[in-house]
Amino acid sequence: MIKLIQTTALASAMILSAGAALAEYPEKPIEVIVGYSAGGGTDVMARTTMPFIEKYLGNGASIVVKNMPGASGQIGVTKAATSAPDGYTLGTFNLPGMMARTIDRKADYSADSFTYLANVVNDPNVIVTSKSTGLDTLEKLLAKAKEEPGAVTVGMSSLGGDDHFALIKLQNQTKTEFTIVPFKGSAPARTAVMGGHVMMGIFNVSEVAKFEGELNILGVAQAERSEFAPDVPTFKEQGIDLINGSMRGVIAPKGLPKDVEEKLINAFKQAAKDPEFIKAMNATANPVEMVTGDDFKALTSELYDLAKGVWETTPWK
Amino acid sequence: MSKSHSPRLLRPETLTALGTIVVAAAFLFPTASLKPISALLPGAMLIGMALLSVLLLISDQRKAGSGEEAQSMTSAPKRVFGAFLLIVSYALSTDFIGFYVSTAVAIPLVAYVFGYRSLPGLALATVIVVGAIYLIFDFGMAQTFPSGRLWQS
Amino acid sequence: MYADLLDALPHVLGIYNFVALVIGVIAGIVVGAMPGLSATMAISVLVPFTFGLEPLVALGLMAGIYNGAMYGGAIPAVLLRIPGTPAAVATTFDGYPMAQKGEGGFALQVAVVSSAIGGIASAFALMLLAPPLSKVTLLFGPSEVFWVAVFGLASIIFLLGGNPIKGLISACFGVFVSVVGADPISGADRYTFDQLELLDGVSIVILLVGLYALPPVIDLLEVPLKTDQVTDNKLGTEPIWRTLPRMFRFWKTWIRSSLFGIWIGILPGAGGSMAAFMSYNEARRASQTPDTWGNGEPEGVAASETANNADTASALIPALTLGIPGTAVAAVMLGGLLIHGLQPGPMLFRESPTIVFGFMWQFLFGAILLILLGGSLATNSFAKLLNLPRPLLGSVIIVLMLIGVYSINGRMFDVYLMLGFGAIGYVMDKLKFPLPPVVLGLILGSYAEENLRLALRIGRGDWTILFANTTSLVLVALTVAVIFGPSVKRRFFAKRDDEETAKK
Structure with missing residues (x-):
């Protein structure tokens, strides 16, 4: 019974969201799910970035950060992966952690569960x-x-x-x-x-x-x-070819309407050029290196392969 | 529970000891699948709990043997059970129906059922508590409470 | 550096910053006094909200809440035997018996004065000695911290209560609960049954609310009487300046417990409850009349409350200088600092002196404000609040428990977990299993395990690393003294008594 109500609601939400996408996005507040508690590095990244995204989305956009801490971010990212892909729920995404968790424990999401918007910090x-x-x-x-x-x-x-x-x-x-x-x-x-x-x-x-x-x-x-x-x-x-780091970005559930995706990615691209943004991020210990869309997706699969390779040769648990 | 003839195995302490042994033993199964270094501390604690419970069981049965009265858990088991049940259903209804509705019902209901019958008092208390929570948490700090899983997609 | 300290003073006394502090202290007392709500929860709800505030306003609120809550927790601990915060568990030992004897008002006054003294001592330690004390923190690597945890666990033997078997079962239970979650070293899941919510382990607040608040609530509902009135004459409220002279005899306890609190505060991870337990035990051991302890000895309240406030500011020493919070509350506060771009480290004191030193002043003023605000205003009004009809009080506490536990991580899972612990706690309470060993076991069990395993990794499997330096050896000696000291002393005294009787 509950299942049925949920499916119907989900279906109608999707129809509505398709309609909403045709209208001017965004028409209501956007929620960004952060998988860590307020004040953590990822949370500060989200809270510092979002005012700039609001600015470049225009249209009076408003973004609300919501903390869902627990399990090294896994609870939050799972929630983001399974939300309705209407552009009103986004989530933060950490690399290589989020990919490594799909290897070393059971996870309800995979690299294919997301629409990749932008990696903000490296x-x-x-x-x-x-x-x-x-x-x-x-x-x-x-x-x-x-x-x-x-x-x-x-x-x-x-x-x-x-x-x-x-x-x-x-x-x-x-x-x-x-x-x-x-x-x-x-x-x-x-x-x-x-x-x-x-x-x-x-x-x-x-x-x-x-x-x-x-x-x-x-x-x-x-x-x-x-x-x-x-x-x-x-x-x-x-003389050593060692390049590695921790990355923090923003994703949406997979299946985001194309125009919404473009709008969001554009906002991130514009933010990356804003000196105010770089300054704000540096002040909170977040070195910016913006990678958007497909490049972000490629980066994710590259890090997945790395984690997989390490796990196969030297499993850590 | 009748006073003098409560069966030896139904004494609260004996039951608790037996329950602890069973639960501790059950938890040993997932312990066995852990790496030894990870299993060491929890395993030791489970075995410790089981062994101590055996001691507790023996001492309680000795007391029973010497005719000592078991300490009773509660004078009003129905009320205790009812209270616990009400609290659990309050949590469940918060989860499924929503926080504010459930709270507005739960405060007067619990107080009424357990003997506070003044209607104006109940209404006043409910309004103050729910209002204060809304003003401080929801309005003041944008802290949201469950809105009910039933109504969500 | 001390010039910076003085420069920061006028900023703190600015009207907004000061009002924030006052509001913080009052809010903290309220939060601490409400069974179910805790300082950790209040500050974690507050942190995202402070993003839009001036740094000193935000920090003033947090400093006030921290100080206020550490005392506020004593109010229900004394009046209802429900510790309002984890750190107030040791306050119930003597505070509640005092209230039953009709000295509840005096117990609260001792609590507020002791809290303020502990807080002031701690604030001075933070203001004047932060850099040198952070060097002390550096001395404590995994093997040393392991011994601190063992030292703390050893004090469980004094908390076992009348029946040692039950006490030990409680301790084992606490330690077992502490290992639930991801293994601290390898990350392997232990007893999580695929629930992501359990991966980070069981929060002390969840366990505490379940074990300590639910059984009394059920008691409130079980007995259909009107409240045994917490009336003024039962409280024995006298103006504080008249009772103050009766407290001066606690001066040794005040000093000892302040030092304990400050010391535990600068060690990462242990926190206020451990400080309160340990200083309670030490004060009892030092007492001339150890038999009155646990039956309403005001000095016991003084020991516990001094220590749990003395670790507030000192817990920020490692947090500000090294980025490692000394208590759970300090950890949440660290988030509040990061949100304002204040990154911990030795540079912090040079880069943002006004804010950092201002924050320290706020701790000092917060502790002083406690006497003014907590002494008269809050204490009396709360005592009246607890005068509500029992069923109503019970139902309100149930709601507070739910929001207090839900708000920590914003999930219902924690509420169900709390109810589970509540059921266990009810049985334990009725069968007279002591609850303090559970709390201490939860705090120190996995903490000891984690540090032991880190130490062994550092020593690459060589156990002698645990005894490799002076700090460790001192701690081992202390632990041995705590465990065997009393029995040696008893035997020694017994012998002398025998000799004396023989002479007669």
Whole structure:
């Protein structure tokens, strides 16, 4: 009975939404589901970005951020994936996490459940060492790791996240072996590196930019140097092809009407050119790298393959 | 429960001990499928609970053997059960019908059923509580409560 | 740095910022005093709302709520034996017996004065010693934190109550509940039965509301009488300046509990409840008359309330300097800082001194305001509120429980979970299983496990890493002293008594 009511309601909602799409989108408030609690990195990204999207959507658009925290964002993204594709429910999307979760546990969504709007933030990984270790260059660090495999302990925020994949890439490229110490979140891991309890750490550049004086930052995993730490060389400069990071973007459920999709993507593209937006994002530790539409989709499947590959060779649980 | 002749196995403590043993044992099944390092602490706690419950069971049965009266759970089991049932149905109706409707019904209903019969008092309390919640949470901080799964797509 | 501190003062005293603080303290007392609502929930509801506010207004609200709620939790703890916040559990031990003896008013006055003292001490620690104290936090790596958790767990043996078997079952239950969710190291699901809502584990607020609020509510409904009136003469309300001199004898407890609270606050993850439990135990051990404890000893209320307020500001020391919150509430507040672009770290103090130091002043003023606002106004009006007819009070608390639990994550799942714990809690309560070991087990169980496993990973499987440095060894010694101290002392005294009788 309930099922029947729900299906009918859903069907009528879809008919209505098709009609709505023909009219001027948006006609009512748009909800963005954030899978983390208010004040987290993803939440701040959404709250900072959305006023600019409102501005470029025009038409008196209003966007409301709704937090549905839990299970590392999985509850929120599942909700977004299964909402009506009318353009009035969007969701935040984290890479590689959201794809890795489809591999390491049962998930009610897959890479095909979404209309990809825009990846907004790319926060590259950095490798840091504790001041007390004296390993203040990448060369010294790798030498130490080669000399005694497993002797270097690496603090990171969790297994199966971007930090973990960065380390796997590093190990594969340099034929080294490290001991992983997965903390609960990056702040405790960073504290453990500062206190010298672990020797090395893998984080994102925004997480260590404010701690430059207390840590040795050895390299940043991006094609070019990061604005957040312009003195830190990239790994490329040091002869290692290591590019990896944590990404945060915005998706909609799959099957979004084409014109709505275009309108939203355009708004993101325009925002990316707005210096005010870049400034606001940098102030909240969100390095902007806008990737929209199909490119975002390609990026997602690339990261899915990476996670899948790592899982098949070294499953983390 | 009759005073002197409550059967030995139906003493509340004995029942609780038995229940704990059964539940702890049941949870050991999912424990077995975990990696040893993950299973260590929960496994130890479950086994600990089961063993301690056995001790509790023995001591309670000894008391029963020596004719000691079991402590009774409640003087009014019907009221306790009814109260719990009402609370659960309030939660369910919040989930399915919606928060405000359910709350506006639940406050006077529970208070009335359990002996507060002043109608103006009930009405006043309901209006104050529901109104305050709406003003502070919904109006003041844009915090939404369940609007009822039945009405949603 | 101290010049920055003074520069920030005028900003805090600005009219909007100050009004925000006052509103925050009042709101905090109310939230703390309502069974079912907690500071964690209030601040998490508030955080998104503060996005549009001036930073100091937003932070003033939060600082006020935090301070207010830590005291507010004592009000129902004393009057109804329902701790309003997790940290007020230890306040019920002596506060409720006091209320039954007709000293409820005095208990609340002790609570408010002690809360303010703890809060002031903590605010000074934050203002004057934040950078050096954050160095203390750095000393505590996984193996040291593991020993802190063991030290806390050891204090469970004093909470077992009359029947140690039941006490231990309670503790095992608490620890078991703590492991539900994703395994802290590998992320493997433990007892989640494919429910995403369980992956992050069981929130302390859910367990607390279920175990501590539901059984008394059912009691309220079970006995169809009018309230045994919380009248003025039962409360024994006297003006606070007249009762104040009777409190001065607690000065040692105030100092000891403040230090405990500050210390627990700067350690990540443990939080106010642990501070209150531990300082209660220590105060009882130091007491000349340990037998009166648990039967309405005002010093017990002082110990618990001083400590749970003393960790408020100090919990922000690691939060501001290192980004690791010392308590659950501080974690939510950290979100409130991030929303305003205030990123924790050593740079924070240089980049936004006005806001950071202003925030610290707000903690100090919040603690002072507690006496003014909590002492007379709030306490008396709440005591009257609890005077409502029992069935009505019960039904209102049921509604508060639902919104308090629902609002943490905005989902009904948590409400059902809370009702499940409520059913368990009712049986435990009636069969006299002690509840505090469950709370402590939940807080410290997985916390100890996580840190032990991290330490072993760091040591690559070598157990000696647990004893590898002085900090760990000191903590081990303390734990041993806590566990075996009392029995050694007893044996020693017993021997002397024997000798004395022999002489006679």
